[in-house]
Amino acid sequence: MxxxxxxxxxxxxxxxxxxxxxxxxxxxxxxxxxxxxxxxxxxxxxxxxxxxxxxxxxxxxxxxxxxxxxxxxxxxxxxxxxxxxxxxxxxxxxxxxxxxxxxxxxxxxxxxxxxxMAQLRVSTIRENTMRGLAHARSQGRVGGRPTVMNEARIEAAVKLREEGKTLVQIAEVLGVGKSSVARALTNNADERVRNIEQ
Known part of the structure; x- marks a missing residue:
């Protein structure tokens, strides 16, 4: 029934x-x-x-x-x-x-x-966001939240990583999130590659 x-x-x-x-x-x-x-x-x-x-x-x-x-x-x-x-x-x-x-x-x-309609709305939001970020960059501004990984923390993260520490361990030592550490290390590695290529 x-x-x-x-x-x-x-x-x-x-x-x-x-x-x-x-x-x-x-x-x-x-x-x-x-x-x-x-x-x-x-x-x-x-x-x-x-x-x-x-x-x-x-x-x-x-x-x-x-x-x-x-x-x-x-x-x-x-x-x-x-x-x-x-x-x-x-x-x-x-x-x-x-x-x-x-x-x-x-x-x-x-x-x-x-x-x-839902997909169109998502695509429109994404397109507007990208357009806004592109405009902000052209004005010398960078969108998104400010990073917690300053130069001193990045240097410490690189050193700890070279010592074999995991991302979780590094994040605990620096008092930041694991994703912030991972992003900073990736960006740092990319920057070093670009410097070598130049």
């Missing part, structure tokens, strides 16, 4: 999910899974995982809004597509366009359109 299953989420444990639960039950949910204090950007939320395990083909998943289950556009697209492939209907109470059977040709078309 097909079921209507609800999923609710609140960002902090202090928030009360009762209003969400009431809305989902009013929409026909016979069971509601609730995550408290969990970020929508994390896919491995305990009750979300349990909800997905419970859902079967032919069931309907009802949510208040898409941001309850997905914190990014990519996650949203993947969630809609995965549910559709499993034959689970997705219904959002605040987004009527999501009340579609994603396992049908029309549902697949809607997912396809959403995928294209």
């Amino acid at each position: 097909n079921e209507v299953i609800g999923y609710a989420r609140v960002s902090t444990r202090e928030q009360n999910p009762q209003s969400q639960e009431a809305e989902l039950r009013a929409a026909g949910a016979t069971r509601v899974y609730v995550d408290r204090g969990e970020s929508s950007r994390i896919s491995e939320r305990p009750q979300w995982v349990a909800c997905l395990d419970h859902l079967r083909g032919g069931d309907t998943l009802v949510i208040r809004a898409l941001d309850r289950v997905a914190g990014t556009e990519r996650m949203a697209i993947e969630t809609i597509r995965d549910l559709g492939q499993r034959g689970v209907r997705l219904k959002s109470l605040s987004e009527p366009f999501l009340d579609v059977d994603t396992s049908t040709p029309m549902g697949e078309a809607i997912v396809g359109i959403m995928t294209v």
Whole structure:
């Protein structure tokens, strides 16, 4: 027998999910899974995982809004597509366009359109970022956060590396992140190669 299953989420444990639960039950949910204090950007939320395990083909998943289950556009697209492939209907109470059977040709078309739009937005953001960085460089500015690896730390990192220390060990000694050490050592090596070639 097909079921209507609800999923609710609140960002902090202090928030009360009762209003969400009431809305989902009013929409026909016979069971509601609730995550408290969990970020929508994390896919491995305990009750979300349990909800997905419970859902079967032919069931309907009802949510208040898409941001309850997905914190990014990519996650949203993947969630809609995965549910559709499993034959689970997705219904959002605040987004009527999501009340579609994603396992049908029309549902697949809607997912396809959403995928294209999400990719276009990502590409546009990337293009604008690159254009902004290029303009900043032309003005003598460099984008991004300032590095924690000053000359003294880079010299120390090089020496420690030559002594056989790992990136983790070097990072602990210098009090910085491992990625900062790795990036600094790579940039330093590239600079030395360029100097030799000149």
